[in-house]
Amino acid sequence: MxxxxxxxxxxxxxxxxxxxxxxxxxxxxxxxxxxxxxxxxxxxxxxxxxxxxxxxxxxxxxxxxxxxxxxxxxxxxxxxxxxxxxxxxxxxxxxxxxxxxxxxxxxTPHQRVTPLGTFRRAWLSPQEVPLKPETTLRTGVVGISGFLDFQPQLAAATLRKRGIDAHAEEIELPALDTLRDNPSEFRAANIARQLDTAEHYTALYQALRPLSEQYQALWLPACFGLMDSIVFDRLNQQLACPLRLLPTLPPSVPGxxxxxxxxxxxxxxxxxxxxxxxxxxxxxxxxxxxxxxxxxxxxxxxxxxxxxxxxxxxxxxxxxxxxxxxxxxxxxxxxxxxxxxxxxxxxxxxxxxxxxxxxxxxxxxxxxxxxxxxxxxxxxxxxxxxxxxxxxxxxxxxxxxxxxxxxxxxxxxxxxxx
Ligand SMILES: Cc1cc2nc3c(=O)[nH]c(=O)nc-3n(C[C@H](O)[C@H](O)[C@H](O)COP(=O)(O)OP(=O)(O)OC[C@H]3O[C@@H](n4cnc5c(N)ncnc54)[C@H](O)[C@@H]3O)c2cc1C
Known part of the structure; x- marks a missing residue:
């Protein structure tokens, strides 16, 4: 050849x-x-x-x-x-x-927020990734129940040490129960294969909506958006505050x-x-x-x-x-x-x-x-x-x-x- x-x-x-x-x-x-x-x-x-x-x-x-x-x-x-x-x-x-x-x-390098709640300098970051915020920004760091590759308490505690007004929250998504049966399947890429489909959008939106009314920003683990930004864009249009996504342990959805x-x-x-x-x-x-x-x-x-x-x-x-x-x-x-x-x-x-x-x-x-x-x-x-x-x-x-x-x-x- x-x-x-x-x-x-x-x-x-x-x-x-x-x-x-x-x-x-x-x-x-x-x-x-x-x-x-x-x-x-x-x-x-x-x-x-x-x-x-x-x-x-x-x-x-x-x-x-x-x-x-x-x-x-x-x-x-x-x-x-x-x-x-x-x-x-x-x-x-x-x-x-x-x-x-x-x-x-x-x-102009920027400081991105890591899943551990620290800041790391970067050249380019996906638009979903939060950048170092104003300390006054009241931020909800939201985990998904049963998902072990992202710990909102850890991230929020680290952010608070850096002066950010961050609080850990958790949402339940019963639609993911079939994945939860096997913890090794409950990984970001597999969750994204579910949450990227139209049928799961309403449940995700309804779980996030009340939190979006309590906070000025919500940060979730990057568990959707494997192929495109459709779910991310739609949530940002409909929620009461901006939503950003933190990359998780591998497999990484943004990567x-x-x-x-x-x-x-x-x-x-x-x-x-x-x-x-x-x-x-x-x-x-x-x-x-x-x-x-x-x-x-x-x-x-x-x-x-x-x-x-x-x-x-x-x-x-x-x-x-x-x-x-x-x-x-x-x-x-x-x-x-x-x-x-x-x-x-x-x-x-x-x-x-x-x-x-x-x-x-x-x-x-x-x-x-x-x-x-x-x-x-x-x-x-x-x-x-x-x-x-x-x-x-x-x-x-x-x-x-x-x-x-x-x-x-x-x-x-x-x-x-x-
Ligand atoms: C785990 C990890 C996380 C990282 N995270 C970041 C990050 O967040 N940001 C950042 O800027 N950098 C990061 N890096 C640095 C990283 O090295 C680069 O960003 C980049 O992705 C590496 O790309 P690459 O194309 O050089 O190699 P790789 O991505 O390693 O790709 C090499 C490819 O070549 C294939 N290959 C190897 N040998 C052969 C062969 N003989 N024949 C055919 N195919 C072959 C492999 O299967 C593989 O697919 C990370 C590195 C690692 C290891």
């Missing part, structure tokens, strides 16, 4: 790159083995919240200039501040074109919706989506990847002028750790890592962990390095890259979006099939 570009991995990075390439007229395929990190994420995207030395970031451009000077392995340092911010703005437009209604922008809308856009733009398959090896000649072999298409290789590796980090097995080293799973690319295993971890599990920054090394064009030499038609994007810590630096979604669009730009600049 022949394409202009084959992308390995259909998470945030692979899909953004694939959409951009397909929309520019490329014949593009995405091979993706399984679920991506999106279904486990908050649905908010981080651009850059902290520098590696822990300094909080208020000016993203200035912070990237610091990365360029002192933390040169960071993907943003490879690209430079102007390009990072330019790609971040392009990503905002692309995500909106895919039907994602997100608040925030690259220049799953982002995955769904991006996948849909990729296919609509003409891309070939190959789910449930995996690239197991590649043939390399000189500085070029010549073909890819997948588990399902045993004897039919995938050939493309350009290959993009978007296979994710340890979480998605893009990186694999053995006793003595960390390796990249498909091409055995050079991986930024500490030689000595005892240096992989810090003693404090809550502190920045060195292994978070392990990942593939590239040049500034994002060509993967193998034995120190760049593979000229292989681009590496997203969380399989090394040199950054998505958790303590708050830059996971941003690195994915920015590197995805940078790779797509390099590829479209060179044209399609030979």
């Amino acid at each position: 022949r394409f202009d570009t084959v992308i390995i991995g259909g998470g945030l990075a692979g899909l953004l790159c694939g959409i951009r390439l397909s929309e520019s007229g490329q014949r593009c395929a995405i091979v993706s083995r399984g679920q991506s990190a999106l279904g486990f994420s908050s649905g908010s995207l981080d651009l850059l919240s902290h520098l590696p030395d822990g300094q909080p970031v208020s000016d993203v451009a200035a912070a990237i200039t610091q990365l360029e000077q002192h933390f040169t392995a960071h993907p943003y340092a490879l690209l430079g501040a102007n390009r990072v911010l330019n790609y971040a703005r392009q990503a905002q437009t692309l995500l909106a074109d895919c039907g994602l209604r997100l608040q925030g922008d690259a220049e 799953l919706r982002m995955q769904h809308l991006l996948q849909q856009r990729f296919v609509q733009s003409g891309g070939s989506w190959m789910p449930g398959d995996e690239v197991i090896r590649a043939d390399i000649s000189g500085d070029q990847v010549t073909q890819l072999w997948t588990r399902k298409h045993e004897d039919i290789p995938l050939r493309a002028r350009h290959i993009v590796l978007a296979s994710g980090s340890f979480f998605s097995n893009g990186l694999i750790a053995s006793r003595d080293r960390v390796r990249e799973a498909v091409f055995d690319l050079d991986v930024l890592q500490s030689d000595n295993r005892s240096d992989w971890y810090g003693d404090d599990v809550f502190a920045c962990q060195p292994w978070h920054q392990f990942g593939v090394q590239t040049n500034a064009r994002l060509n993967g390095l193998r034995h120190g030499r760049a593979l000229s038609n292989l681009y590496v994007i997203g969380s399989v890259l090394g040199g950054f810590d998505p958790i303590t630096q708050g830059c996971g979604g941003g690195v994915c979006a920015v590197t995805a669009l940078h790779a797509a730009q390099q590829i479209t600049d060179q044209g399609g099939e030979q």
